[in-house]
Amino acid sequence: MAIERTLSIIKPDATRRNLTGAINAKFEAAGLRIVAQKRIHLSPAQAGKFYEVHKARPFYGELVEFMSSEPVVVQVLEGEDAIAKNREVMGATNPEQAAEGTVRKEFALSIGENSVHGSDAPETAAVEIAYFFSGLELVG
Numbered sequence: 015m016a017i018e019r020t021l022s023i024i025k026p027d028a029t030r031r032n033l034t035g036a037i038n039a040k041f042e043a044a045g046l047r048i049v050a051q052k053r054i055h056l057s058p059a060q061a062g063k064f065y066e067v068h069k070a071r072p073f074y075g076e077l078v079e080f081m082s083s084e085p086v087v088v089q090v091l092e093g094e095d096a097i098a099k100n101r102e103v104m105g106a107t108n109p110e111q112a113a114e115g116t117v118r119k120e121f122a123l124s125i126g127e128n129s130v131h132g133s134d135a136p137e138t139a140a141v142e143i144a145y146f147f148s149g150l151e152l153v154g
């Protein structure tokens with residue numbers, strides 16, 4: 015298995031409830047290393063650009079409004095098979111379908127306010143990491 019990097023976002027519903035540390039503990043327990051991390055407050059334009067792939071979806075406006083409503087923590091996770099491993103730790107997008115012990119099962123409030131985002135493939139991980147971080151900020 016290859017060492018990969020993936021982009022993770024701890025979303026406003028989680029930062030608001032002071033869950034950053036609890037979520038990071040789950041990543042670290044699964045063997046994912048946090049090699050970059052910062053807390054930022056996205057503008058609607060910045061959130062809109064990040065989620066541009068979902069622009070045609072009915073929930074796009076709601077998603078952009080939510081993601082720019084309060085601070086988020088953006089981070090790069092590194093480890094063996096990090097993209098798939100992070101998706102396992104996060105659980106299904108809809109918390110009602112998420113497995114026991116996953117971040118979304120434990121913390122998510124709804125399909126929209128689902129506590130975390132994670133890249134879904136190597137190509138998107140590269141684009142998403144570059145959206146938030148310069149190479150100098152990635153300290154493995």
Ligand code: CMP
Nearest residue numbers: 073076077107125126127128130131132
């Ligand atoms: P995320 O992994 O960040 O990628 C896109 C996001 O859109 C997703 O998590 C959800 O938070 C959100 N999303 C997906 N489906 C819906 C939906 N039906 N209603 C509201 N938000 C949604």
